[in-house]
């Protein structure tokens with residue numbers, strides 16, 4: 167047995183970070199005697215801020231750049247990383263995290279909206295790297311394999327979640343642009359030789375602005391560029407506001423301002439600017455000096471007008487209320503608190519928000535606290551049509567039935583910052599009219615677009631080696647699960663047209679005899695997959711990076727009620743493993759409930775599944791037979807956990823995240839205690855199984871009785887480890903049982 171086996175468990179944010187305080191002691195108890203070191207690395211938003219400003223901090227406060235360290239590990243065969251969801255911070259969230267750290271005595275600099283000094287500019291540049299989806303693209307050095315394991319699917323069939331009924335006359339629909347968007351303007355080029363490209367704006371007045379001097383490119387790589395016209399977008403938004411009002415439906419906007427951290431806050435800002443135009447113009451003289459930024463949502467205005475005299479502040483607030491009478495009703499994030507879809511760019515995130523809407527009868531919450539039909543605006547056409555197909559299908563045939571429906575697992579192209587999700591450093595808010603050109607090392611123009619000031623131009627890359635790996639993964643999954651696999655590619659898109667050629671070519675490298683592998687446009691693929699879903703049949707979706715993200719929330723949320731129950735593996739191209747936990751996010755709503763009621767409804771099944779896969783990887787890559795047994799018994803424990811329905815309840819009073827962890831420990835110890843493959847392990851875990859089973863009632867009572875009262879953990883983005891640990895491990899009996907077992 168190797169003694170060097172190491173699993174890195176990531177410390178992140180919000181609900182999954184809280185859950186870790188309770189789960190990690192259990193994981194350590196089960197692995198410590200096996201020579202498997204479970205180490206932690208802090209990749210939380212607060213941790214990343216601290217790591218990037220060492221010169222502002224004292225020695226005790228400093229932490230190393232764990233994300234950079236893991237990024238280096240991810241390209242080595244030794245990597246075995248369990249990655250929990252982390253906050254991809256919008257600017258308002260980043261600022262809130264900075265403020266909290268400052269209040270805790272961390273002297274980190276402010277993020278200044280309009281930086282003037284060199285120091286301010288330098289600090290902002292560091293913060294810009296921390297914000298948005300700054301973690302996943304660094305660690306995801308492989309493609310993605312996300313699916314619902316059979317045990318999970320069977321669980322969902324036995325314990326179906328609630329699905330809202332659909333009616334044929336639902337007015338809910340998706341609205342997208344018909345021109346002037348990324349989809350309509352995409353151009354693509356295939357790179358012939360290794361080298362680099364230059365991105366320049368040739369302005370109308372004859373000037374040249376270098377947007378990005380050097381972007382490395384490899385032979386066989388696909389690059390593409392596209393532009394979102396500000397004028398076309400504004401026209402489209404104005405039309406949609408009128409139409410929503412006319413149809414009497416809510417207006418909702420679904421973007422990914424977190425992951426698409428450069429483009430989508432700007433697009434979001436255009437909705438805010440258009441919707442609140444009257445107020446923004448009427449009070450422009452006061453709002454401008456305050457630095458109100460529409461890209462941060464109308465919440466930014468509310469926060470900044472606090473600096474005005476009370477009377478003026480009230481006047482602006484009244485003007486906004488008056489606007490709500492004449493504008494279409496907005497979908498609400500929190501109707502009790504009056505928080506609308508347009509308050510903060512990161513409250514409604516398309517991958518999770520559209521499936522939740524479809525699960526809830528195609529409705530969203532209105533200001534009256536009731537569900538209403540809604541216009542879901544997804545401006546760009548690349549992927550919006552997928553949701554319209556699902557909505558039309560639900561209107562025709564009603565909601566899907568979790569007890570009978572099939573599954574849509576996903577194989578997603580993701581490695582090496584593939585496609586749109588790697589485009590931040592090549593996305594530009596154009597300041598002057600002109601032409602953007604991408605030229606190669608020989609000065610040859612590969613791509614070019616005429617642009618106007620205010621437009622968003624971006625370039626994406628998809629490297630060849632990841633594409634080959636992705637095709638291989640798809641074929642393997644189709645073979646292993648004997649399931650049809652559909653490549654979701656649109657021949658009308660320049661990028662996808664190139665991709666289709668590559669897929670056709672690389673499929674020939676594999677034995678595909680007897681497999682059903684097809685290429686379809688996203689809309690056709692959606693219809694094909696949901697027809698099969700209704701017939702109880704499975705279909706593998708093989709997609710690019712964005713659809714990987716969207717579909718691995720869409721289908722799990724319909725099939726399982728949540729994407730938390732997904733197995734989410736990233737076979738790293740170097741041979742290592744990155745095991746993501748579930749396919750969802752860090753569930754901010756869960757933290758609110760926890761702080762108010764000391765009940766954490768976070769479901770850690772994703773962590774359990776990832777841990778089993780990670781232990782199995784230790785077993786295979788390190789020839790560690792005991793790790794294999796740990797993995798196998800953990801799988802059995804997961805099965806028992808699902809069978810006995812020990813997932814956390816949504817409501818305070820029932821078993822929560824902590825109780826669910828206890829049951830996992832109990833079932834895992836019991837599975838180890840009854841296996842005969844390794845008698846040492848059996849003898850070692852039998853007493854723990856006995857202790858936990860004997861104390862079940864007492865432990866569960868201790869875990870449940872703390873609920874119902876507010877709890878203080880000393881911070882939101884950067885809680886106190888002592889307070890959080892105390893809150894998350896409230897059963898003295900369980901703590902003692904684990905401690906006694908460890909010695």
Ligand SMILES: NC(=O)C1=CN([C@@H]2O[C@H](COP(=O)(O)OP(=O)(O)OC[C@H]3O[C@@H](n4cnc5c(N)ncnc54)[C@H](OP(=O)(O)O)[C@@H]3O)[C@@H](O)[C@H]2O)C=CC1
Pocket residue numbers: 250251252253254255302424425512513514515518519728729730748749750751752753754755756767768769770772
């Ligand atoms: N891999 C990653 O690192 C990811 C990070 N994110 C980040 O997470 C944050 C929040 O994103 P958001 O789009 O709101 O999505 P979330 O997935 O965090 O939340 C949406 C809803 O999904 C349900 N949910 C998600 N995970 C679980 C779980 N383990 N147990 C139970 N329910 C769960 C909850 O529904 P209910 O309220 O009905 O219980 C939750 O309110 C953002 O900062 C985002 O960038 C998002 C996706 C992936």
Ligand SMILES: O=C(O)CCC(=O)C(=O)O
Pocket residue numbers: 253254298299300302424425517714715718749750
């Ligand atoms: O990185 C992020 O912000 C979110 C990632 C995500 O939603 C996903 O991978 O499904």
Ligand SMILES: [Mg+2]
Pocket residue numbers: 517518715716719749750
């Ligand atoms: Mg997602």
